[in-house]
Amino acid sequence: MTHHETGPRVRRDTIVADIMGAFAYTCRTAERSLAPLLELALRIALAQIFFVSGVLKFGDWDNALYLAANEYPVSWLAPVTAAYLGVAIELIGSLLLAFGLGTRFAATALAVLTAVIQTNYAALDQHLFWIAFLGWFAVRGAGTWSLDRLLARGLSESALPFAARLIRALAVLSHYGSPIYQLFLRAFIGGAVVVAAIGGQTMANADAWLPLHSAAAFNHVVGVLLAALLVVGLGSRIAALALMLLGLAGTMSAPDQAFQVQWLASFALLALRGPGTWSVDAVINAALRRRFPQLDGKPAFSLAGLPRVVIVGAGFGGLTCAAELARTRVAVTLIDRHNYHLFQPLLYQVATASLSPGDIAAPVRGLFREHFNTRVLLGEVSGVDTSRREVVIGDDPASAQRVPYDYLVLATGAAHSYFGRDEWAPYAPGLKRIEDATEVRRRLLLAFERAEACDDPLEREALLSFLIVGAGPTGVELAGAIAELAKFGMEKEFRRFDPARARVILVQSAARVLPTFPEALSAITRDALEKLGVEVLVDSRVEAIDDSGVIVSGQRIPARTVLWAAGVVASPAATWLGAAADNAGRVKVGPDLSVPDLPEVYVIGDTALANAWNGNPVPGLAPAAKQGGEYVAKVLRARIEGRALPPPFRYRHLGSLATIGRKAAVADFGLVRLRGAPAWWFWGAIHVSFLVGMRNRISVMWDWFWTYLTYRSATRLITGGPPAGPGAAAQEEPTPAKRPRLAVG
Numbered sequence: 001m002t003h004h005e006t007g008p009r010v011r012r013d014t015i016v017a018d019i020m021g022a023f024a025y026t027c028r029t030a031e032r033s034l035a036p037l038l039e040l041a042l043r044i045a046l047a048q049i050f051f052v053s054g055v056l057k058f059g060d061w062d063n064a065l066y067l068a069a070n071e072y073p074v075s076w077l078a079p080v081t082a083a084y085l086g087v088a089i090e091l092i093g094s095l096l097l098a099f100g101l102g103t104r105f106a107a108t109a110l111a112v113l114t115a116v117i118q119t120n121y122a123a124l125d126q127h128l129f130w131i132a133f134l135g136w137f138a139v140r141g142a143g144t145w146s147l148d149r150l151l152a153r154g155l156s157e158s159a160l161p162f163a164a165r166l167i168r169a170l171a172v173l174s175h176y177g178s179p180i181y182q183l184f185l186r187a188f189i190g191g192a193v194v195v196a197a198i199g200g201q202t203m204a205n206a207d208a209w210l211p212l213h214s215a216a217a218f219n220h221v222v223g224v225l226l227a228a229l230l231v232v233g234l235g236s237r238i239a240a241l242a243l244m245l246l247g248l249a250g251t252m253s254a255p256d257q258a259f260q261v262q263w264l265a266s267f268a269l270l271a272l273r274g275p276g277t278w279s280v281d282a283v284i285n286a287a288l289r290r291r292f293p294q295l296d297g298k299p300a301f302s303l304a305g306l307p308r309v310v311i312v313g314a315g316f317g318g319l320t321c322a323a324e325l326a327r328t329r330v331a332v333t334l335i336d337r338h339n340y341h342l343f344q345p346l347l348y349q350v351a352t353a354s355l356s357p358g359d360i361a362a363p364v365r366g367l368f369r370e371h372f373n374t375r376v377l378l379g380e381v382s383g384v385d386t387s388r389r390e391v392v393i394g395d396d397p398a399s400a401q402r403v404p405y406d407y408l409v410l411a412t413g414a415a416h417s418y419f420g421r422d423e424w425a426p427y428a429p430g431l432k433r434i435e436d437a438t439e440v441r442r443r444l445l446l447a448f449e450r451a452e453a454c455d456d457p458l459e460r461e462a463l464l465s466f467l468i469v470g471a472g473p474t475g476v477e478l479a480g481a482i483a484e485l486a487k488f489g490m491e492k493e494f495r496r497f498d499p500a501r502a503r504v505i506l507v508q509s510a511a512r513v514l515p516t517f518p519e520a521l522s523a524i525t526r527d528a529l530e531k532l533g534v535e536v537l538v539d540s541r542v543e544a545i546d547d548s549g550v551i552v553s554g555q556r557i558p559a560r561t562v563l564w565a566a567g568v569v570a571s572p573a574a575t576w577l578g579a580a581a582d583n584a585g586r587v588k589v590g591p592d593l594s595v596p597d598l599p600e601v602y603v604i605g606d607t608a609l610a611n612a613w614n615g616n617p618v619p620g621l622a623p624a625a626k627q628g629g630e631y632v633a634k635v636l637r638a639r640i641e642g643r644a645l646p647p648p649f650r651y652r653h654l655g656s657l658a659t660i661g662r663k664a665a666v667a668d669f670g671l672v673r674l675r676g677a678p679a680w681w682f683w684g685a686i687h688v689s690f691l692v693g694m695r696n697r698i699s700v701m702w703d704w705f706w707t708y709l710t711y712r713s714a715t716r717l718i719t720g721g722p723p724a725g726p727g728a729a730a731q732e733e734p735t736p737a738k739r740p741r742l743a744v745g
Helices: 009-034 035-059 063-071 077-099 102-121 125-140 147-156 163-197 212-218 221-232 234-250 257-273 280-292 316-324 344-351 435-455 457-463 475-490 521-530 573-577 620-639 676-690 694-710
Strands: 308-312 331-336 340-342 361-363 374-378 381-385 390-393 401-402 407-410 414-416 465-469 502-509 534-535 542-545 549-552 555-557 561-564 569-572 598-603 657-659 664-668 672-673
Touching: 009 035, 009 257, 009 694, 035 077, 035 102, 035 125, 035 257, 063 077, 077 102, 077 549, 102 125, 125 163, 125 212, 125 257, 147 163, 163 212, 163 221, 163 257, 163 457, 212 221, 221 234, 234 257, 280 664, 308 316, 308 401, 316 331, 316 407, 316 620, 344 435, 344 676, 381 573, 407 573, 407 620, 435 457, 435 561, 457 465, 465 549, 465 694, 475 502, 475 521, 475 534, 475 657, 521 534, 521 657, 573 598, 620 657, 657 676, 664 676, 672 676, 676 694
Parallel strands: 308 331, 308 407, 331 374, 407 598, 465 502, 465 561, 502 534
Antiparallel strands: 340 361, 381 390, 390 401, 414 569, 542 549, 549 555, 657 664, 664 672
């Protein structure tokens, strides 16, 4: 194994590159996610202003004619023609602007109309802002959320004459015109503040084309300095953000609150979209990218001869470790049997038809698109050759792929544990994979469909009985979600039975639900479940599971749908390594999360048994896996760079959360405990923040918002399994399946 020591200069350059890269990434993320929302809001706000004006004029036509003839006459148009044209532009242009259809032309017409009003009727600051925003859309187009963007590709390939040429011409206008317009907007906004500070109100006609009246609110040293930075384009995003914060803090004293909103929108545009090419920032950025090519997505160093770090598993631990090594002088290989990262804590919502699988999964390759030193491999690991330091992918020795490593990080997760009764697996699926969730969803929904077609009351009762084994967070969340689905989500959809009468049974072998939570929160959880109609059986042991039901403490419960949430077993990593393991198969690791006698191998997440939580085992939670990934990355950087190793890993418990149902959850943060609606809101915020990708966060929030308001889910689809038809009234016989070997994730 080759060790590469880096000097202080290299480490310093790496730190600078990390800071610049983080800032650039933040700016790109904000621009991609927030800028389209801001532009959509601006389009709708402008459209509303002009549409209301047009409706009022159309409703009082005599007044419209009077305005066209006396208040803002157009010398080259007759008053009647001007009135008709003005109202038409306001009504049609505002609608096109709102929907983002023909946006450039609508924005241009509205901007011209506003300029006529500004010069011929009343010179107001708000008119100038309207013109500036409309000019933005005339030059740059409507943005992402618009019909123009949706139809652009189809129109460019259509048979309409000149459509392709027009679209190309507009693209050229955006490409070359946007930097010029960004320069204009910076000069317009920043220049107004500077001119107002030096007494520009006294200049002839200056207030006709600069918003000097409202800009006077920034007439102080900080405001003028930030505005000057905007004009020259130095630290533009930060200056714009600072000015926006000043406005939000109430430093603006404009008499009209509309001015505040317009100033804030202008600053937000510049903060999100940046200063453009014609700025000092652009010159500095170009120099930095030449100095630090990794900022431009190019390799910052050669990977030849560097230490090889292989990470098995693209869960929270593996992803975090790989991301932390993105700028370290190592060659990283990330292996997973799936091409996506899965957020397992929300799998139960896929299983209960609240979310779709795509909402809680993100492609792994996309996450490392800009990490030049990270290679992603799709494959199922079957073993580790510790003597040759190779990871083996595939079962067939003749065709197996071998990936060499200098350092190995195993973050391979866990699978369901049936406590030696694997024959129960076909009848009681658990929740660890997307395939598990869609199968559970299929069984749940199919049970209701078969109950509708069933003539036997006893069989219908068995079909409408749902039994969950295990009352930890997953079991509690499953029970609550199924009860809410039956009680609120399906009313009036079936004719032969009331879905709300479905029986949901939660079986727990311990004395209470959520045994790892404080007793008070466990009691609150049980009360909330029972209010939802869930039958909670504690101190009860499952003795048998078959196709007709479950035997619980000697009593048979006829339930055609049984779900397993009682226990997990670690991946076979301990077997691969020949390492010591506990009863759950977790590898016993040292204080630095390395494997004893294998100092180049690290194990994190659910696969590791680390007594790093005040002497107790680290729980199998997403935050624990992420902390383990961060720690191992620090250790590897220290070893590779020849620095002192960090202190032993210590898990920082951030709290425990479990949701029960609508506005019902519990949260334990040690000294602080929450329940009810506050805990429910906090649970939602935390889970959204842990999702990977802005698209997933927005999609999940929208689905939750829709379901919360309507009590309806849009994902109640029965997919997979044998086809359901008229002859499928009876529950199909589950076939014992080969238990999948958990290689990664």
